Amino acid sequence: MRILCLNGPNLNRLGKREKEAYGTFTLAELESELMQFAEQQNFELACRQSNHEGELIDWLHEAGDDKLDGIVLNAGAYTHTSIAIRDAIAAINVPVIEVHISNVYNREEFRHHSYMAPVAAGQITGFGKDVYKLALHALLMRNQRG
Ligand code: DQA
DSSP states (O other): OEEEEEEOTTGGGTTTSOHHHHOSOOHHHHHHHHHHHHHHHTOEEEEEEOSOHHHHHHHHHHHHHTTOSEEEEEOGGGGGTOHHHHHHHHTSOSOEEEEESSOGGGSOGGGSOOSSGGGSSEEEESSTTHHHHHHHHHHHHHHHHO
């Protein structure tokens, strides 16, 4: 089982940015926790982050070509703006779980709409950094069901 965890714009600033919304953990801490979880659960995990829409799209295509088993995607603000990332998800045959650290539905109105949601396998929002592990669990369970 091979999974990609993809973080979008500004998520490299975790631990420094809007701590009341996103907590105090850094991206490096989050990724190392997820890598440890992957080792325990015996699956392959790669973690990537980019502030650039095109780079995220290239990585989604690559994941499709490599026939990965799943993607955990926090597209950051691109969630609410990017038809191009939505189309990239639709263009690959890999289940994508959309995650958000904060609960986007109790924040500003512009965060309530997701271009990703209709093409994602599911969405997990509002449980802090646990959303990533919850999404990995969902992909593991989905894989076990076959
Ligand atoms: C976010 C929520 C988005 O609205 C925001 O633009 C982010 C982070 C989250 O993880 O809660 O950058 O995706």
